[in-house]
Amino acid sequence: MSTQHAKAAERFIRNKAQEEWHNETLRLVREKRDRQALLLPCWEQLRQLASQIKMHTITHLDKYIEQFANQAEANGAIVHWAKDAREHNDIIYAILGEHQVKKLVKSKSMLTEECHLNPYLISRGIEVVESDLGERILQLMDKPPSHIVMPAIHIKRQEVGKLFEEKLHTEKGNSDPGYLTHAARLHLRNEFLTAGAALTGANFGVAATGDVVVCTNEGNADMGTSFAKLHIVSMGIEKVTPHYQALSVFVRLLARSATGQPATTYTSHYRKPRKGCQMHIVLVDNGRSDILGDADHIQTLKCIRCAACMNTCPVYRRSGGYAYTYFIPGPIGINLGMLKSPGEYYDNVSACSLCYSCNNVCPAKIDLADQIYKWRQQLYSLGKADRTKKLLSGGLRYIFTRPALYGAALRLAPIINKTPRFLIYNNLNAWGKGRELPAFAKESFTRMQEKGKIT
Amino acid sequence: MSTKNDILSNIRSHSGKTYAMPVIEPDAIRYTDTAARFMEVLKSVGGSAIELQEGEDINARIMSLYPEARSIASNLPEIRIATINPDEIATPHLLNGTALAVVRGEIGVAENGCVWIPQNVKEKAVCFIAEYLLILLDKNNIVSNMHEAYAKIGFNDYGFGVFISGPSKTADIEQALVIGAHGAKGVVVFLTA
Numbered sequence: 001m002s003t004q005h006a007k008a009a010e011r012f013i014r015n016k017a018q019e020e021w022h023n024e025t026l027r028l029v030r031e032k033r034d035r036q037a038l039l040l041p042c043w044e045q046l047r048q049l050a051s052q053i054k055m056h057t058i059t060h061l062d063k064y065i066e067q068f069a070n071q072a073e074a075n076g077a078i079v080h081w082a083k084d085a086r087e088h089n090d091i092i093y094a095i096l097g098e099h100q101v102k103k104l105v106k107s108k109s110m111l112t113e114e115c116h117l118n119p120y121l122i123s124r125g126i127e128v129v130e131s132d133l134g135e136r137i138l139q140l141m142d143k144p145p146s147h148i149v150m151p152a153i154h155i156k157r158q159e160v161g162k163l164f165e166e167k168l169h170t171e172k173g174n175s176d177p178g179y180l181t182h183a184a185r186l187h188l189r190n191e192f193l194t195a196g197a198a199l200t201g202a203n204f205g206v207a208a209t210g211d212v213v214v215c216t217n218e219g220n221a222d223m224g225t226s227f228a229k230l231h232i233v234s235m236g237i238e239k240v241t242p243h244y245q246a247l248s249v250f251v252r253l254l255a256r257s258a259t260g261q262p263a264t265t266y267t268s269h270y271r272k273p274r275k276g277c278q279m280h281i282v283l284v285d286n287g288r289s290d291i292l293g294d295a296d297h298i299q300t301l302k303c304i305r306c307a308a309c310m311n312t313c314p315v316y317r318r319s320g321g322y323a324y325t326y327f328i329p330g331p332i333g334i335n336l337g338m339l340k341s342p343g344e345y346y347d348n349v350s351a352c353s354l355c356y357s358c359n360n361v362c363p364a365k366i367d368l369a370d371q372i373y374k375w376r377q378q379l380y381s382l383g384k385a386d387r388t389k390k391l392l393s394g395g396l397r398y399i400f401t402r403p404a405l406y407g408a409a410l411r412l413a414p415i416i417n418k419t420p421r422f423l424i425y426n427n428l429n430a431w432g433k434g435r436e437l438p439a440f441a442k443e444s445f446t447r448m449q450e451k452g453k454i455t
Numbered sequence: 456m457s458t459k460n461d462i463l464s465n466i467r468s469h470s471g472k473t474y475a476m477p478v479i480e481p482d483a484i485r486y487t488d489t490a491a492r493f494m495e496v497l498k499s500v501g502g503s504a505i506e507l508q509e510g511e512d513i514n515a516r517i518m519s520l521y522p523e524a525r526s527i528a529s530n531l532p533e534i535r536i537a538t539i540n541p542d543e544i545a546t547p548h549l550l551n552g553t554a555l556a557v558v559r560g561e562i563g564v565a566e567n568g569c570v571w572i573p574q575n576v577k578e579k580a581v582c583f584i585a586e587y588l589l590i591l592l593d594k595n596n597i598v599s600n601m602h603e604a605y606a607k608i609g610f611n612d613y614g615f616g617v618f619i620s621g622p623s624k625t626a627d628i629e630q631a632l633v634i635g636a637h638g639a640k641g642v643v644v645f646l647t648a
Contacts, residue, residue, distance in 0.1 A: 025629075025630050028630075029630075039484075040483075040484055040566075041482065041484065042481040042482045042483055042484065045481045045482065046481055048477075049477055049479055049481060052474065052476075052477040053476065053477060053479070055474040056473075056474045056475060056476040056477070059470065059471075059472065059473040059474050060473065061466050061470075062463050062466045062467050062470075065462075065463075065466070066463065069459075075614060076614070081458040081459040081462055082458065083458050083461060083462060087458065131637070132627070133625045133627040133628070133636060134625075134627035137627065137628075150626070150627065150630070151627070152627050152628070153630070155628075155629075156629065157628050157629045157631070160628050177628040177629060177631040177633050178631075178633050180628055181625055181627075181628065181633040181635070181636060182635070184636075185635065185636060185637060188637060189551070189637070192637075193548055193551060217623070217624050217625060217636065218623055218624070218625050218636035218637045218638070219583050219623040219636060219637040219638025219639075220636070220637045222579070222582070222583045222617065222637075222638065223580075223583050223584065223637045223638065226547055226578065226579055226580035226583055226584070227547055227548060227580060237462070237466075242476070244605040244606070244608075245479045245602070245605065245606075246476075246479065247605060248479075248600075248601045248602045248604070248605040249479060249481070249602075251601050251605075252566075252567075252600070252601050252602075255567075259626075261500065261620075262496060262499075262500065262566060262567035262568065262620070263500075263564075263567035263568070263569050263601075263618065263620045264620070265500070265619065265620050265621055265622065265623055265624060265638070266617055266618070266619060266620075266623075266638070267569065267617065267618040267620075268615070268616075268617040268618075269610075269615065269616045269617065270614075270615060271610060271614040271615060271616075272613070272614025272615070273614075274579070274613075274615070275577070275613070283462075285462045285465070289462060289465040289466045289469055290465070290469060291469075292466060292469040292470060292471075293468075293469030293470075293471065295471060295472075
């Protein structure tokens with residue numbers, strides 16, 4: 001019984017060259033992250049502080065989110081509260097309607113992805129333009145992101161070249177990244193100048209000052225908000241951080257963990273609306289406050305969405321973002337998906353070798369692998385355990401708890417070494433796919449010790 | 456209002472163990488020569504910094520660096536060669552096509568090449584839309600790290616500020632680094648004494 005993840009991963013690895021490229025490229029991003037981390041002697045101290053600040057903030061979330069909202073309102077922003085995705089979308093649609101906005105230009109926001117904002121608005125006649133290059137490529141292809149920081153990491157330059165030929169009328173056969181990026185710059189510049197509203201996400205919201213902080217390399221959030229008279233911020237309530245002192249810790253960690261840069265090109269602080277313009281902030285719960293009550297999984301709320309856990313994950317690197325059934329892939333996505341709906345997203349918990357690499361790179365020290373392990377323990381009670389594995393572990397338990405039987409089985413085990421291959425490597429043995437069994441020793445350790453062969 | 460209360464009360468009803476705020480005093484890196492480190496890091500992220508000599512003519516230096524620049528946007532009085540004043544335009548859209556923007560930065564950060572630019576012009580677009588960006592920065596205002604920077608930054612009444620570290624960039628096509636995504640294709644910082 002294969003999970004959805006295993007089946008999708010099988011499709012991904014059929015293209016060996018693409019699998020290798022994906023694996024190597026993300027591994028390089030991980031190495032860039034390591035180089036940046038090693039440059040800072042206080043790196044581990046920063047991670048520890050980030051974890052502690054986040055635990056403090058999310059366990060005092062009512063206080064900080066209210067302080068943030070009050071500050072933002074005092075600065076002249078208009079704050080909205082959304083219980084779930086539907087409310088979030090309705091609020092944004094109403095704001096756009098009030099200002100008769102026909103075109104919305106967006107910078108990257110995983111929260112709007114979570115709320116399915118784009119299809120909601122498009123079906124109501126709003127033109128929605130993604131402005132992050134990777135997001136724009138995917139939007140024109142009608143595909144979802146496969147990574148939360150590098151959304152189009154699975155797309156080859158030739159595909160982008162072909163796409164732009166058709167949509168942006170670029171030269172035939174030209175798939176040079178520099179050329180294509182320049183074409184997108186010209187195309188999106190026009191969108192920035194003509195959109196009626198700009199939507200951004202929020203990397204951080206500062207409670208003490210009411211600042212919304214947005215980090216980009218492209219400058220697309222800044223371009224959008226510099227022209228449209230309306231700026232809408234879509235922000236998850238867990239993105240609040242108490243003050244600048246706390247923020248400085250996260251800003252130092254974010255880009256280094258995400259892409260191995262010392263900082264993103266732009267770290268923008270939006271405190272007040274532009275003169276004569278409006279700034280709306282939509283604070284979204286959508287299940288976050290429920291997670292606060294789940295001691296096993298509360299730490300997912302520490303996430304700053306840097307994607308370091310994906311870049312380091314051997315399963316993610318070799319299976320691609322589309323192998324996961326939740327829109328956020330990798331270790332953090334496995335956990336967030338289970339928190340959203342275990343019955344719907346349980347397939348992803350198998351996508352982990354429990355190597356714990358994610359725990360070791362997470363800038364906020366989320367116990368990602370421990371949580372995945374805990375979910376696996378619950379699969380049986382959810383009615384989602386793999387029956388073959390369950391049967392097998394039941395059988396092994398029977399043997400392991402009976403020493404005499406275990407001894408007998410061990411003496412017989414070397415027979416496997418001489419068994420014809422087709423009896424071992426067949427469809428009944430999932431563990432024999434793509435790997436070889438080690439040879440069983442002729443004698444067990446206990447027997448060797450009894451015979452005095454071990455001194 | 457009721458949604459706000461619902462969310463706040465749901466947060467409270469799910470609250471369990473609470474955690475204290477740690478003392479935030481990491482042994483953050485400090486450089487003896489912050490300007491030298493700043494210049495080095497800025498170069499590594501695709502920008503560059505030039506130390507101006509005392510009494511050097513800024514306008515002449517700009518013209519020699521950007522001989523092709525026909526439209527120069529700046530509201531700084533010392534930039535006499537400016538062709539557009541971003542304080543005096545009716546809409547930010549009129550800045551489209553600007554070749555060079557000259558703005559003043561207030562704090563440089565050695566560890567990551569960032570310069571803090573509080574909005575000090577009517578249209579913040581000027582920092583992003585020009586093909587090239589030139590930032591004037593007092594060499595004595597370069598701190599070692601972001602903790603020091605955040606302790607010092609200030610805002611003007613415009614209520615916007617940005618840390619800029621080098622030119623706009625993207626690697627969204629096959630992780631190939633391309634300079635000049637949406638913002639400036641080149642960033643030069645003039646360090647003044």
